[in-house]
Amino acid sequence: MADNILEMRGITKEFPAVKALDNVNFAVKRGSIHALVGENGAGKSTLMNVLSGLYPYGTYTGDIVYEGEVCRFSKIKDSENKGIVIIHQELALVPYMSIGENMFLGNEQGRKFAIDWGKTHAEATKYLKIVGLAEPSTTLIKDIGVGKQQMVEIAKALAKNARLLVLDEPTSSLNEADSQALLDLLLEFKKQGMSSIIISHKINEVAYVADDITILRDGKTIETLTKGKDDFSEERIIRGMVGREIEDRFPKRHGVKIGDVSLEVEHWNVYHPIYTEKKVIDDVSFSVRSGEVVGFSGLMGAGRTELAMSIFGRSYGTSISGTVKIHGKEVKLHSPRQAIEAGLAYVTEDRKGSGLILSNPLTVNTTLANLHGVTVRGVIDRDKELSVAEQYRKKLSTKTPSVMQNVGNLSGGNQQKVLLSKWMYAEPDILIMDEPTRGIDVGAKYEIYCIINDLVAEGKSVIMISSELPEVLGMCDRIYVLNEGRIVGEFDQEEASQEKIMARIISSDSAEKEKEQ
Amino acid sequence: MTTKTKILNFVQKYTMIIALVLVTAFFTWRTGGKILMPQNITNIISQNAYVFVLATGMLCCILTGGNIDLSVGSVVCFVGTIGAVLMNKNLNMWLAVIIMLLVGVAIGAWQAFWIAYVKVPPFITTLAGMLIFRGLSNVVLEGKTMAVTNEAFVKIFGGGADCYVPDLFNGSNLNLLCLIVGIIACLLYLFFTVRNIAARKRTGLETDAAYKVAVKSVIIVAVVMFFTVRLAQYKGLPMALIWVAAVILIYTYITSKTTVGRYLYAIGGNETATKLSGINTKSIYFFAYTNMGFLAGLAGILTIARLTSAQPTYGQNYEMDAIGSCFIGGASAYGGVGTVPGVIIGALLMGIINIGMSIMGVDANYQKVVKGLVLLAAVIFDVVSKKKNG
Numbered sequence: 001m002a003d004n005i006l007e008m009r010g011i012t013k014e015f016p017a018v019k020a021l022d023n024v025n026f027a028v029k030r031g032s033i034h035a036l037v038g039e040n041g042a043g044k045s046t047l048m049n050v051l052s053g054l055y056p057y058g059t060y061t062g063d064i065v066y067e068g069e070v071c072r073f074s075k076i077k078d079s080e081n082k083g084i085v086i087i088h089q090e091l092a093l094v095p096y097m098s099i100g101e102n103m104f105l106g107n108e109q110g111r112k113f114a115i116d117w118g119k120t121h122a123e124a125t126k127y128l129k130i131v132g133l134a135e136p137s138t139t140l141i142k143d144i145g146v147g148k149q150q151m152v153e154i155a156k157a158l159a160k161n162a163r164l165l166v167l168d169e170p171t172s173s174l175n176e177a178d179s180q181a182l183l184d185l186l187l188e189f190k191k192q193g194m195s196s197i198i199i200s201h202k203i204n205e206v207a208y209v210a211d212d213i214t215i216l217r218d219g220k221t222i223e224t225l226t227k228g229k230d231d232f233s234e235e236r237i238i239r240g241m242v243g244r245e246i247e248d249r250f251p252k253r254h255g256v257k258i259g260d261v262s263l264e265v266e267h268w269n270v271y272h273p274i275y276t277e278k279k280v281i282d283d284v285s286f287s288v289r290s291g292e293v294v295g296f297s298g299l300m301g302a303g304r305t306e307l308a309m310s311i312f313g314r315s316y317g318t319s320i321s322g323t324v325k326i327h328g329k330e331v332k333l334h335s336p337r338q339a340i341e342a343g344l345a346y347v348t349e350d351r352k353g354s355g356l357i358l359s360n361p362l363t364v365n366t367t368l369a370n371l372h373g374v375t376v377r378g379v380i381d382r383d384k385e386l387s388v389a390e391q392y393r394k395k396l397s398t399k400t401p402s403v404m405q406n407v408g409n410l411s412g413g414n415q416q417k418v419l420l421s422k423w424m425y426a427e428p429d430i431l432i433m434d435e436p437t438r439g440i441d442v443g444a445k446y447e448i449y450c451i452i453n454d455l456v457a458e459g460k461s462v463i464m465i466s467s468e469l470p471e472v473l474g475m476c477d478r479i480y481v482l483n484e485g486r487i488v489g490e491f492d493q494e495e496a497s498q499e500k501i502m503a504r505i506i507s508s509d510s511a512e513k514e515k516e517q
Numbered sequence: 518m519t520t521k522t523k524i525l526n527f528v529q530k531y532t533m534i535i536a537l538v539l540v541t542a543f544f545t546w547r548t549g550g551k552i553l554m555p556q557n558i559t560n561i562i563s564q565n566a567y568v569f570v571l572a573t574g575m576l577c578c579i580l581t582g583g584n585i586d587l588s589v590g591s592v593v594c595f596v597g598t599i600g601a602v603l604m605n606k607n608l609n610m611w612l613a614v615i616i617m618l619l620v621g622v623a624i625g626a627w628q629a630f631w632i633a634y635v636k637v638p639p640f641i642t643t644l645a646g647m648l649i650f651r652g653l654s655n656v657v658l659e660g661k662t663m664a665v666t667n668e669a670f671v672k673i674f675g676g677g678a679d680c681y682v683p684d685l686f687n688g689s690n691l692n693l694l695c696l697i698v699g700i701i702a703c704l705l706y707l708f709f710t711v712r713n714i715a716a717r718k719r720t721g722l723e724t725d726a727a728y729k730v731a732v733k734s735v736i737i738v739a740v741v742m743f744f745t746v747r748l749a750q751y752k753g754l755p756m757a758l759i760w761v762a763a764v765i766l767i768y769t770y771i772t773s774k775t776t777v778g779r780y781l782y783a784i785g786g787n788e789t790a791t792k793l794s795g796i797n798t799k800s801i802y803f804f805a806y807t808n809m810g811f812l813a814g815l816a817g818i819l820t821i822a823r824l825t826s827a828q829p830t831y832g833q834n835y836e837m838d839a840i841g842s843c844f845i846g847g848a849s850a851y852g853g854v855g856t857v858p859g860v861i862i863g864a865l866l867m868g869i870i871n872i873g874m875s876i877m878g879v880d881a882n883y884q885k886v887v888k889g890l891v892l893l894a895a896v897i898f899d900v901v902s903k904k905k906n907g
Contacts (some may be wrong), residue, residue, distance in 0.1 A: 026613070217522055233787070313795070335795070336792060336793055337797065341795075346793060348793060352788050353787075354789035356790055357786030358784075359786050360786050362782070364779070364782075368796075369795055372776075375776055378777070380775065380776065383716060383720050422794070
């Protein structure tokens with residue numbers, strides 16, 4: 001028998017009304033990287049929550065065998081003491097505390113009533129070095145980027161003497177370069193004998209880093225693929241996840257006519273809202289035509305979201321200058337209301353934080369940006385609102401028991417559809433979609449792509465901001481490349497490729513550095 | 518759905534009403550039915566008129582994200598003081614009433630400006646207001662009591678012995694006007710229920726099962742008629758009830774049917790999302806706190822009319838009564854959740870506990886302890902039941 005650090009045998013976990021895990025078997029070899037993949041709702045996170053003790057022993061059936069002994073964790077601390085550390089998708093760091101303070105939060109160095117700050121920072125520095133972070137441990141979390149924050153999370157896990165590291169979607173908010181660095185770090189750890197479990201939607205990353213891949217579907221283990229023995233191609237893995245072949249991940253657009261310029265932005269400059277000296281967007285000009293899908297590609301922090309939000313009624317930034325023309329006419333957009341009235345919509349990247357009211361039903365969320373559509377002289381026609389919500393639920397085939405359901409209870413993909421419903425009901429001409437498929441599964445992504453195609457077929461324009469290059473390449477007629485607040489490249493669909501886009505970003509970076517010197 | 522979950526759902530949906538019934542039943546038992554005597558029912562309404570009015574306004578503030586207004590007690594006092602001074606100078610009472618309401622609105626707008634447009638935290642702004650307007654009341658009254666002698670004013674807004682709607686029909690033992698108003702209210706309720714169902718059927722939307730609607734209607738009509746008869750047996754409709762009913766109806770409508778109401782809930786649910794949906798969130802905050810000032814003005818009018826005087830100590834702890842009623846009535850401390858009827862039930866519950874304990878002769882200090890525990894229990898229940906769902 002292989003030397004397994006962890007075995008989960010016959011795990012079954014039921015929630016009221018649903019069986020989240022159904023007799024799942026899962027084994028991690030010592031010193032290997034094991035990937036766990038599956039669509040949203042397949043049970044990956046539930047399985048890890050069982051492992052960590054968040055769902056304590058007794059609430060599930062089956063055995064967890066770790067280091068050869070059966071474990072019965074009743075709380076997270078129990079599993080952490082054994083060296084199983086989970087890094088969750090949402091980073092759990094306190095912005096106004098330093099890196100060192102964060103790393104030892106709940107694990108303070110020194111005595112209970114006398115924290116030893118010298119030791120704290122010395123230890124922190126030691127682990128930061130391991131993950132390759134040069135930042136002093138006294139830097140505040142809010143002052144470092146998401147990529148570095150993710151590294152701090154890993155350093156924090158190491159500080160807990162992790163022997164089995166579990167990473168839940170570690171790269172979902174990272175750009176390509178940071179993702180690569182993180183994956184390489186995992187490979188480095190593997191060399192030193194660390195075992196890891198990685199949950200990810202990004203199949204190319206999984207194939208790159210994993211030794212074994214276990215595929216979950218509908219709460220069941222479908223199969224485990226092993227490197228060198230099985231095929232690790234994207235098609236093979238996706239087939240396992242969805243139970244069918246997806247021949248084409250991006251639906252074709254047929255006969256969509258690209259018309260006149262609908263949105264034209266010229267010499268757009270934006271400064272940072274707090275550090276008002278810092279230029280976030282630097283002399284950006286671009287245009288979008290009706291019936292066209294235009295992509296904005298770039299690394300995290302390149303200024304894509306900032307560009308979109310500053311155009312959308314100055315929702316971001318200060319000292320904004322430049323002109324916006326819609327259908328050839330210059331418009332002044334000083335508030336989201338004006339932007340919406342001019343025919344713009346901004347579908348946020350952060351659907352939970354700034355897109356939806358999770359505690360409210362689909363009805364309220366669907367009409368929020370266009371409440372006037374269901375009101376007569378300031379009075380809401382509830383029945384009309386209900387039928388509007390119902391209409392969009394059908395149109396986008398949102399899966400929900402009813403439109404009176406609170407959107408917080410829906411899956412990520414369905415929440416995204418509700419967010420789209422809201423903006424479609426506002427009847428814009430130009431939709432800016434910021435990371436429209438972040439954190440949703442393959443099937444739901446395909447549906448979102450179809451909706452985008454329907455929108456441009458109606459003659460609308462779509463601006464798509466995305467960190468996933470294949471998606472930008474597969475969906476967009478034209479692609480702008482943004483780096484450090486400037487447009488550094490523009491490609492047509494035919495000429496664009498992942499390599500060309502990355503090359504453009506890197507060359508502009510080095511050009512910048514030369515200039516500084 | 519099993520019977521067990523059905524019962525659980527029912528209990529969760531009607532928690533407050535069940536609590537109200539149980540508490541009423543308890544005091545009916547302990548006071549030998551005294552609490553349901555016509556005079557006591559009248560008292561519950563008159564004595565708590567200010568709580569109903571303030572709690573309604575407080576709900577609008579709380580909906581925006583758990584924001585409270587600590588200044589309302591002081592504003593009540595200050596507005597009352599202004600009114601007393603004006604009427605002592607023999608100003609026309611209606612003019613005085615309008616000025617008092619305007620003063621309320623002005624104070625509300627002053628605080629709302631800082632909260633909405635300068636982003637001073639509501640807690641701080643209204644804490645300052647609490648000190649400022651208490652102090653100003655003292656300055657104007659020079660620390661003394663000022664009597665309100667305008668009889669017409671006291672009759673129309675008061676809750677005292679003679680402050681009832683005169684019986685136009687001269688019923689001998691029963692106040693006929695009161696009965697007729699009660700019957701009309703029931704008929705209106707039934708009319709709107711039927712009309713609503715018809716409209717929903719026409720547009721092809723789901724409707725509640727017929728028996729459910731029938732049971733609900735029968736219960737509501739029975740309760741309304743019971744209290745109407747009780748009131749009629751005493752002196753009829755207290756004037757305070759008219760003002761309270763108007764506030765409840767108008768604000769139930771605003772919060773549930775209008776865009777402004779919807780936006781109050783939306784901000785409490787997710788402020789960024791609301792802002793990005795093209796809604797002027799600042800103006801909604803401004804509305805909530807200006808409106809609070811207006812209702813505090815109204816409460817000030819009701820208070821000096823009931824007590825027929827103005828004193829620098831009036832309105833103390835009124836803010837706590839209002840805030841407590843909101844949370845007992847199911848408003849969320851994080852905003853976005855709560856209804857006017859819920860808050861009114863919360864206020865009623867507090868009122869009944871107050872008067873019930875008074876009749877039983879419980880020491881005033883123990884009354885405070887009990888009220889505090891009820892508030893805590895209500896919020897604990899809210900938090901725990903939410904945790905189970907989530």
